[in-house]
Amino acid sequence: MGPNFAMKEENFTILLADDDPDDRMFFEDALDELLIRATLHTVSNGVELMKFLENNAHQLPSVLFLDLNMPSKSGAECLSEIKNHEKFSQVPIIIYSTSANPDVMELLYNMGAQYYVRKEGDFSNLKSVISKALALCQQSSMTQPPRKNFLILL
Amino acid sequence: MENTRDRKDFQFLPKGGEMGELIRTHDWTKTSLGSIDTWEISLRTTLGTVLNSAFPMFLFWGEELLCFYNDAYRPSLGIDGKHPAIGKKAEDVWSDIWDFISPLIRQVMTTAKPVSFQDQLVGFYRNGRMEDIYWTFCYSAAFDDGGKINGILVTCTETTETVLTKRKLEESERRLRSMIGQAPVSIGIFQGKDYITEIANAKALEMWGRTSEEVLNKPILEAMPELQSQGIKELLDEVYTTNKIFRAGELPVQLRRNGKLENTYINFSYEPLYNADGEIDGIMTVGVEVTDQVITRKKIEESERKFRLLADSMPQHIWIADPQGNINYFNQSVYDYSGMSKEQVATEGWLQIVHPEDRENNIREWTKSISTGTDFLLEHRFRKHDGTYRWQLSRAKPQWDEDGNIQMWVGTSTDIQEHKNFANELEKQVRTRTAELVQLYESLKKSEERYHLMVAEVQDYAIIYLNRAGIVENWNIGAQKIKGYAAHEIIGRSFSNFYTEEDQNSGLHLSLLNMALKTGKASQEGWRVKKDGSLFWASVVITAVHNDKREVIGFSKVTHDLTDKKEASDALNAKTIELEEKNSELQRMNKELQSFAYISSHDLQEPLRKIQTFASRIVEKEYENLSDKGRELFNRMQRSAEQMQALINDLLAYSRTNTAEHIYQKVNLGSVVDKIKQDLQEELEEKRAQITVENPVEVNVIDFQFQQLFYNLISNSIKFSHPDRPLRIGIITNKLSGESLSTRNLPRDRDYWHIAVSDNGIGFESEYSERIFELFQRLHGKSEFKGTGIGLSIVKKIAENHNGMITATGEAGQGATFDIYLPVERQLPTENKLRPVG
Incomplete structure (x- = not known):
């Protein structure tokens, strides 16, 4: 996998909210192998996520990868809260989930999520979609893509 | 004796018969002649002639005209008349006619010229009376010996009988002519071969329309030229030549009368007339004109014919009887109805037609009417030619003449079977109804009593x-x-x-x-x-x-x-509310269960995915370090994981069809298929597949479910495509009425889209057409075809979610067809709304 994600700024920060330690590990490994130079912060549930954002309000993450199925506060709740938050609403949010329920996807798109990335079983595929998501996110910045491009395909 | 001597002496006397004897025995001495022996020879000679003649002769002799006559003359003097007049003076004997004969005698005596008379009436006394006697006679002179006229010889024949016979003949003819003239029939006599009219009486002239001048003594055919062309001459000739009498009855003849031809009918005869030699010399015709009678009869006949025609054309039976009640006429209807011939009716009698049970009454009624002159009115049954009996109403009325006598009876019989049936039926109904009413009334009465009791009790x-x-x-x-x-x-x-x-x-x-x-x-x-x-x-x-x-x-x-019932009802209501609560709780639980299925399959994915990720990491990083056996086991593990992932994905999709929100929208079938073509591009290319959509209609469906349905069907076709031939999928749509799908167990009150998806894959045995839609049913081994056995269950579920249905038909090795029926109009959703799941 060639580095197609060239970071222009040193302080590009990725925040990953996922309660599953394995998934967090896969994500980190993927970023490593993709040779992406970015700062990765991880939180393991919604409460932590919101606390992190509060604490880092002066320097919000460049992008948030948000798992949906989390204890204490679900991803959807967090999405809603963030998008309705006067400071955090600008943070691009990429849904990072195992499921691919179209209804749910529709809901999340309407709630303001930027992209939807499925957690691929095959690691190389996983790397591929993460890479694509980051690239797209960087290109289009805060603009929400058309609905048909919401789900990032391999 | 002198007498004896005289006999010897007078030779002229012996053969003088009775008169000779009278002369011989007469005493002549007292007469002017003296005794016989003194008589002149001329006298004796003349007397000899007279006495020997067979012809009646008479002699007057001498101055006294003494009378002599022979035996032949004697009868003319009759009995008790002038005989014996021998030797008497003529004037004495014929005193009664002396005036007549005296002049004759003088005339002959003086002139010597004979005088003769034929059939002269010279009547005289004889046979005790004066008789009219007709004579044919001659007076001639008789001379004495000196040649001087001394007497008159009379030869005579009495013609009284001849004259009387002739007179009778003349009278007879006169009478005949008079009779002919006055005859009430027309009589004509035509003489000779030319048929010259000798006699035509007034009737004949009247009939012929001619005067006597016009016809008498003229050939009749010339006098009546109009007869020439009517075969009359031929008739006359026939009679004339054959001597046979010709008779004609009502012969139509045209006669010119009063200047114009008239059609007449005549009864007449032509009879031959014979002369004294027995030869025909004329023809007599005797005739009567019957024109009026014939015309009248013809009118009567015509009238009669019309009556019969009328009577025969009547459906009723019509009959006529004489005053004694004998039926002498039946119209045709009677014969047609009974099937009996006229002869049969005449010989066997009309009573044969009447039902045996009705005969006695019939005769009684008929006899009563005949004897009293009252109208006959009777209902009785007549036998039809087919042996059945039908009721008839018969009426007969007497026809009276001017004198108040019955002339005849005119009767009719009308078929009243239908009336009778109707009347019987009506009567029956009335009877039944009456009985019913009586019964009803009684039961009502009872019912009322019971009712009062009942109400009271x-x-x-x-x-x-x-x-x-x-x-x-x-x-x-x-x-x-x-x-x-x-x-x-x-x-x-x-x-x-x-x-x-x-x-x-x-x-x-x-x-x-x-x-x-x-x-x-x-x-x-x-x-x-x-x-x-x-x-x-x-x-x-x-x-x-x-x-x-x-x-x-x-x-x-x-x-x-209803206090008890009310309490029970209140309790029931409480129970019902409780039940309803339980029910909605159950529904809630059911929803949760569905959510649970969804969530659990979702949660199952997590660890599975991680297993796959770990596995891919190992393949990437550590594969070389594994033994061959280890690699094989590892690959098997990966395949199991893939299988499990497919299973979970399908389960998720299946549960989603239950839980997802039903939003109907118009979706074009063509777009749906196009999108699937894109999604399955690689697989379709691999199978060299072609998908054709005929009539890509717009359907009102739940979009994603509809997508899913076709995705699954096309995936199914790909999966079970035939290895030896390129895959062909045909999608055909048409609209059907619910009525025409009556066997499909769908509501009939709406129209349906029928979408048929057919492929040319390996198909399936028709016995599996139901089973393939069941959850986890797989027709093929896992090693042959990958699959979870959920795909077609989802398809079925989706069709049903749309209030439609799907059926499958297949033939092993040939292909499969899925027939989808979806209502054209959107149906109300039957499922509750989805609750979002994170």
Whole structure:
């Protein structure tokens, strides 16, 4: 996998909210192998996520990868809260989930999520979609893509 | 004796017969002649001639004209007449005719010229009277010996008989002519071969239209030229040559009368007339004109013919009888109906047609009418030619002549079988109905008695009669039991007593009465008050009671105590509410269960995915470090994981079809297929597949489910494509009415899209057409075809979610067809809304 994600700024920060330690590990490994130079912060549930954002309000993450199925506060709740938050609403949010329920996807798109990335079983595929998501996110910045491009395909 | 001597002496006398003897014996001495022996020879000679003649002869002789005559003359003198006149003076003997004969004698005596007469009437006395006698005679002179006329010789023949016969003949002819002339028939006689009219009497002239001058002594055919062309000459000739009498009856002949030809009918004969030699020399015709009779008869015949024609064309039987009752005419209808011939009816009698059971009565009635002259009227049965009997109404009326005698009877018989049937049926119905009514009346009477008893005895219902004002007038045991009042305590009081104070104030009892008045009936359930003030739950029905004029005269009020039922009902309602709560709880739980299926399959994915990720990490990083055996086991593990992932994905999709929100929208079938073509591009290319969509209609569906349906069907076709041929998938759509899909177990009141998806894959045995839609059913081994056995279950679920259905037909090795039926119009969703799941 060639580095197609060239970071222009040193302080590009990725925040990953996922309660599953394995998934967090896969994500980190993927970023490593993709040779992406970015700062990765991880939180393991919604409460932590919101606390992190509060604490880092002066320097919000460049992008948030948000798992949906989390204890204490679900991803959807967090999405809603963030998008309705006067400071955090600008943070691009990429849904990072195992499921691919179209209804749910529709809901999340309407709630303001930027992209939807499925957690691929095959690691190389996983790397591929993460890479694509980051690239797209960087290109289009805060603009929400058309609905048909919401789900990032391999 | 002198006499003896005389006999010897007088030779002229012996053969002189009786007269000779008289002369010989006569005493002549006292006469001028003297004795015989003194007579002159001329006298003796002449006497000899006279006496020997057979012809009557008479002689006058001498101055005294003495009379002599022979035996032949003797009869002319008759009996008791002039005989014997021998030797007497002529003047004495013929004194009665002397005036006639004396001049004749003088004339001959003086002139010697004979005088003769034929058939001269010279009557004289004989046979005791004066007779008219006709004579043919001659007086001639007789001379004496000196040659001097001395006598008259008379030769004579009495012709009285001849003359009388001739006279009779003439009279007869005169009478004949007179008779012919006065005959009441026309008579004509035609003489000779030219038929010259000799006689034509007045009748004949009248008939011929001619005067006697026009026809008499003229050939009749010239006098009546109009006969020439009518064969009359030929008839006359025939008679003339054959001598046979010709007779004609009512022969039509045209006669010119009064200047114009008239058609006449004549009865006449031509008879030959013979002359004295027995040869025909004429023809007599005798005729009568019968023109008027013939015309009248023809008119009668025509009239009769018309009558028969009319009578025969009548469907009724018509018959005519003489005054004695003998039927002498039947119209054709009688023969047609009975099948009997005229001869049969005539010989066997008309009574054969009448039903044997009706004959006696028939004869009795008929005889009665004939004897009394009253109209005949009878219903009886006539046998038809096919042996069946039909009822007839026969009538006959006598026809009276001027003298008040019955001339004949005219009768008709009309078929009244239908009437009879109808009348019988009617009668039967009336009888039945009457019986029914009687029965009904009796049962009504009983029923009324029972009813009163029943009403009085009914215990479970209060049955009350109220008058128009709502005053109780009648009260049964049930009322007493339910409301507590005895009859005498409540009759005459208002029914408002049964209502609670509150209801009384609101006027409920009056409202109910009003409603019953207006609509005929009012029912209500509510609390009512007993005599002791306690309440009971009553079901009340108030019904208006009408009189014959449909006016309301009062009300019946039936009240049932439903307090127990009310309590039970209240309890039931409580139970129902409880049940409903349980039910919705159950539904809630069911939803949760569905969510659970969704969530759990979702959660199952997590660890599985991680297993796959770990596996891919190992393949990437550590594969070289594994032994061959280890690698094989590792690959198997990966395949199992893939299989599990597919299973979970399908399970998720399946559960989603239950839980997802049903948003219907118009979706074009072509777009749906196009999108799937893109999604499955690689697989389709691999199978060299072609998908054709015929008639890509717009359907009103739940978009993603519809996508899923086709995705699954096309995936299915790909999966079960035939290895030896490129895959072909055809999608054909048409619209059908619910009626035409009656066998499909779908509501019939709507139209359906029928979408048929056919492929040319490996197909399936037709016995699996139901099973392939069942969850986790796989027709093929896992090693042959990958699959979870959920795909077609989802398809079926989706079709059903749309209130439609799907069926599959297949043939092993040939292909499969899926027929989808979806309502054209959107149907109301049957599932609850989805609750979002994170």
